[in-house]
Amino acid sequence: MRIGELSDRTGASPRSLRYYEQQGLIESHRSGNGWRGYDEEAVRRVRNIRMLLDSGLTVADLLPLAPCLGLDLDPEHCHRALEIYRRRLGELDRRISDLNGHRDRLVRRLGGA
Structure with missing residues (x-):
């Protein structure tokens, strides 16, 4: 199929x-x-890429998962996935905590205004 x-x-x-x-x-x-052509596996790979990006992973996070992107991304089938999911989840939790701190400070400033 074409692009x-x-x-x-x-x-x-x-x-x-x-x-x-x-x-x-x-x-x-x-x-x-010279036109690009893709096989059927590309559909599943791209859908997996988009799902993972929508879940908060980055393209850099996906690079180690490249061999698995055409498969079921369950950690049982792609062992690197679990490690990457846990690392990204920790980073997201830290960001959420930072944002909550920023929010709390703004709420306090509004209360004092």
Whole structure:
């Protein structure tokens, strides 16, 4: 399938798809005219990429998971996933705590105004 169809089927923009390919998260083959072509596995890989990015992971977090992106991302099937999920969860918890502290300080300032 061509990049437009992959975009339509996954909701990822063609620009994002080219970026994912540049980062090594998906692969394409080139046709005789130089156009990118993708196989069916690319659909699942891109859907997994988008789900993980929407869950708070970064593209850098996904790089070690690249071999698993076409599979079920359950930690049972992709052992690196559990480690990455735990690390990212810890980072998110720290950010939430920081944001709550900022919020509390603003609430106090509003109460004193």
